[in-house]
Amino acid sequence: MRRAAARLVPGDVLWYVDTDAPRFALTFDDGPDPHTTPGLLGVLARHRARATFFLIGERVAAHPDLARAIAGAGHELGNHLLRDERSAQSPPERFARELARTGALLGAYGPVRWFRPGGGWFTPGMLRTAARQDLRAVLGTWAAAHDGGPGDARIADRLAPGVCPGSIVVLHEGTAARRGVVATTDDLLTRLAGRGLSSVTVSELAASAHR
Structure with a gap:
């Protein structure tokens, strides 16, 4: 999977980290709520x-x-733009403005190094704009979104087997229908700890990359 995806994802977009350290990055989109x-x-x-x-x-x-x-709990903040919408459909000027506006809001709570485009789609122009704002794009190796339906209970079952050192896991919060993400996170962390894997921030995972 990694070799195939690497041919499709530009090198300046982080989607996994080449590391032997027993860690993965757990990320949450669409909050806070x-x-x-x-x-x-x-x-x-x-x-x-x-x-x-x-x-x-x-x-x-x-x-x-x-x-x-x-x-305050020691977690990292990332920029997911101003609104919950597909970033690739936003005109370039609006994208730049709203990326900067969100960055200013987040900057009150700590440094921000990463952004994730809404909907997971991006253009080369978006990456250049983000780079001018000292941001790098992050996608993920594995992703799931809760919707309040019966399938939510099986998300950890689907994700856990594929997570390995260097994986970036994407989960979604931000609405009442996604309350199940809390139980899924608990289940996923328990399973992965049993395999010796610990959850860290994207920056911590990136720092453990092979040089």
Whole structure:
């Protein structure tokens, strides 16, 4: 899978890290939200795990206490643009403006090195714009989104077998329908700890790459 994907993903987009360290990056998109973020912070604390939260600017503005709590717990903040929409459909000027606006909102809580385009789609122009704002794009090796349906209970079953050293896992929070992400995170961290894998931030994972 890695060799095949590497032919499709530009080198300046991080989607996994080549490392032998027994760690993976756990990331959450679309927060913060009072239905999901506090539960995730509780689970991460119980597992002594660290994660990167790719936050939406409008939701940060609506819930600054949650953004502060994420950073205060030692987790990393990432830029997921201003609104929950496909970034690739945004005109270039608007993309640049909203990326910067979200960066300014997040900057109140700590440094931001990474962005994840809404919907996971990007263009070369978006990557150049982000680079001018000192941001690098992050996708993921494995991803899942909760929708409140019965399939939510099987997400950890599907993800856990594929996670290995260097993987970047993408989960989604941010709405009441996604409350199940809390239980999935608990289950996933328990399973992976049993295999000796620990969850770290994207920056920590990147720092462990082979040189």
